[in-house]
Amino acid sequence: MDLSGIYPPIAIPFTQEEAIDFESLHFNLQRWLSEPIDGLVVPGSNSEAAYMSLEERLAVMRVCAQAARAAGKRLIAGTGMETTADTIRLTQAAAELGADAALLLPPYFYKPAMNRAVLTAHYRAVADASPIPLLVYNVPQFTGVAFDNPTLVELAQHEKIAGIKDSSSNIVQMASLKALCPSFQIFAGTGSALLPFLSIGGAGCIAALANFAAAALREVWQAYAAGRNAEAAALQVRLAQINAAVTSTYGVPGLKYAMQRCGYRGGWPRRPLLPLDASGQAAVDALLDALGLAAPNS
Amino acid sequence: MDLSGIYPPIAIPFTQEEAIDFESLHFNLQRWLSEPIDGLVVPGSNSEAAYMSLEERLAVMRVCAQAARAAGKRLIAGTGMETTADTIRLTQAAAELGADAALLLPPYFYKPAMNRAVLTAHYRAVADASPIPLLVYNVPQFTGVAFDNPTLVELAQHEKIAGIKDSSSNIVQMASLKALCPSFQIFAGTGSALLPFLSIGGAGCIAALANFAAAALREVWQAYAAGRNAEAAALQVRLAQINAAVTSTYGVPGLKYAMQRCGYRGGWPRRPLLPLDASGQAAVDALLDALGLAAPNS
Amino acid sequence: MDLSGIYPPIAIPFTQEEAIDFESLHFNLQRWLSEPIDGLVVPGSNSEAAYMSLEERLAVMRVCAQAARAAGKRLIAGTGMETTADTIRLTQAAAELGADAALLLPPYFYKPAMNRAVLTAHYRAVADASPIPLLVYNVPQFTGVAFDNPTLVELAQHEKIAGIKDSSSNIVQMASLKALCPSFQIFAGTGSALLPFLSIGGAGCIAALANFAAAALREVWQAYAAGRNAEAAALQVRLAQINAAVTSTYGVPGLKYAMQRCGYRGGWPRRPLLPLDASGQAAVDALLDALGLAAPNS
């Protein structure tokens, strides 16, 4: 299955009392699904999946799967759990809810034990039991587990393991992986890496930035696809500061604030995450204004 | 509350089908509580807490709290969760079940966001709501979050935050912390660090090794307490290889195998963890035999 | 000064007795300077600069400057030393010998002390005293010092500091840097990153691979420049395995062996580096053969 495209790993709005705000989620879904995206990823890192119960994850998947299907877009479900058994159950549940594919964090608590043998046994067991294709999610900044290429090459041999989201932006490793596994679908994990990943045969991006600037990412790709490389570079680079702000610099609280300013409903984060403070807000405001991304009356 | 002492962070036996084996747990509890320990820690890293549901954590706490109380020992409950709200709820539940104190991992998924402001707000919110004293659990090898001393000094000012388990064995940092917060109770997080931690005023250890070699750790402490320092050093150092085997080298599967060999019921780990392989078993056997720790007919 | 282009950071052949083999160096220079490169970088990491005396560094620079000038190519001299004073002296000497620019490692022994204030004071002092433009060399895998963007932006304000070689291949950071400092010249530090760096406005590469496969790198660039992006990606990716072999996998000994097989004179490394062992040789042979890079009778 060709999954190539641009996907927002969607943020989930919470109320101040830390409950999921489904009304705001529906509001956001209407907007996202009218943007030039290929689908949604949920629940992922930007959805605060780590802060949701299993029931909440399923509830969110259900809502998003229905909305995505109605709009003719794909849904990629985040289903990685700490145990193999839980991961299998959640992946199967996601498939039943209509997910097109699943994106799987590795188990990561026992980092030193997550060697090649353990990781491949885990992913293969899930893939054997999964009705839908899987993407490996490499995000060592959150998991402390970095996939090396021998492990990925072994995983790629399973027919159900279709690709990777590489949030470490390790372009050199990904170039080698592409050489070793030409049909493996390699997604950038952050907006600033879209063009570099495309340049080595990447399949697109799953990027926080696509929560509120999908059209800008689409323009980067279109310029590149048309061979207008200087224009593509310029379009890519001008997104770099806001991309950093909603990822490495301010994280999910920064993303939620930027969404709010762009006409989405950002909502509150769950504690221990704290809402973006005033200086962070000013920085994000300035970046959005410079790009003309803020909504008129936000 | 003076919590000083030697504590096993107990391993939980699972059946081959990955269910909690409560019968084996009861068997083990009888043995542990007849050893020279001051209490139990559960569920902790060595309990595969990260691999248990909330209900399972509560069930295990309940069983252990009853057994500990009956034996006149303390129970320190592992109650750190990813969200502040869940951590408060689990800590309060542990207190109701009779836990004497709680040991709290920090939230750790969004590692880059776990700065001093976020961590102190989280721990203070939990401490404000907790009926029992708290210990901070510093285990960057699993969490990727390392507490610095300014953060710890700030936490130590809360009357409910009584100490730390430092599994990073950062003896230099702990010496500074002891100077800054003389009444803070500092526990070694691994058996090999017991004596070095005692040497700078530490309060004991919470160590995997105490699952099957508590008496040997007690001898180290007694020799030191009596000023027989050369003997203490010799007793401490001879435990170093087996301590490494059941922690950094082979992790929980190594610990479970060693327990089995020493007359406990180790049981299976949950996947993705795999049982100790044959070469690991041979290595652990040799170490246990050299120390005379293996049970006669194991 | 526009320094954009492809540069080999040349390897220096040593005799088995560990002396510089100037005859072989001359032989190699003839070949390099007939390749589609824009100049030479020497002495750099691949030259074993860290293993040369000051006198040797100057001798090598002199030979290479003369050869480069005769061929109408640029020479970029590696002049970073541990002290500010030594770095100034070596940079000035390089300029006198005819270097067009200098590439400067940061001081790196006292890693924790190499903060923004210390690094900017160091580089500015050198830039103030330098007759030629400077490139910052970011190679944390060797130095343990990683430049952040606030430091680089500050350095870029000096008229003599023209760009960076980023061997960390941090494409996301470089995209931000390009946005912040549009005229800063950003060079990939490894062959596999050439195209990704070009895609965000990079200036080329200074890459070990260019010691024996400059033409292949040139083809990547030409395809990209002509907007033949799929072809460029394919050409780039097929170089990934050999690029890894002569950098992260086998280092300088791997590079020297590959050069030897491609008709250059690789020579011996200096100890503690050891010549590539048999299994490494077989791996490099296979990669070179697959690409048709090996010389007929090598």
Added chain:
Amino acid sequence: MDLSGIYPPIAIPFTQEEAIDFESLHFNLQRWLSEPIDGLVVPGSNSEAAYMSLEERLAVMRVCAQAARAAGKRLIAGTGMETTADTIRLTQAAAELGADAALLLPPYFYKPAMNRAVLTAHYRAVADASPIPLLVYNVPQFTGVAFDNPTLVELAQHEKIAGIKDSSSNIVQMASLKALCPSFQIFAGTGSALLPFLSIGGAGCIAALANFAAAALREVWQAYAAGRNAEAAALQVRLAQINAAVTSTYGVPGLKYAMQRCGYRGGWPRRPLLPLDASGQAAVDALLDALGLAAPNS
């Protein structure tokens, strides 16, 4: 040879023009050699060895060897260089100048290449050629190279390799090493680790703090040796803040300032290191005053 004891790795005073200030060095030597130390280590990390030429290193060794011998103290020479050949030459020269032993940093530029085979070949070649015993210097915070125990056990089998200075303060690793190599002499690399290292059979310390507080370290040891363990702990812990200030917090500039305040001649550091700034001076002043370490009229 039993090298156990307390050693300052001496700081070298430079003039404002960055020349070695031999007069001040002589002044300091008179004071050091009247303190309760067992010898001097020079040139080491605290001597800015990385910032000295080979000639300067030899000149400093010569002066210190003569002074140490006259006082009946040992001299341990820092002789680790990037190449094996240079390290052999400098170690032999140190022996000729009268050094009792040598302390050897590993080669560290090509960090990924410094595997067990390369490190053992290097150290063995030096040991084979050395007339004096060697100590391995493990200081990954500066070198980025961390020795593991299999490598150290292999090195310990050479009759000329007598021990290690472990500035990583990895007490757990050192406990294992002591078990594996009972006669290996293990030195703490920082003052705060003296007592923890002694508690597992360590041989003393080579610590920046001994440049101006050797008597306080000696008191720690004496209390421990007499079995007055609570007193030893208290004496050790009260040194923790000033120890951190002159090592991890402020580095060599902090050490030089503290020496100056304690009646030694600290002198200037070489650039890129900058003299301790005013806020750092105030912090060090407060710590020295609290301990009564500052000289009356400093």
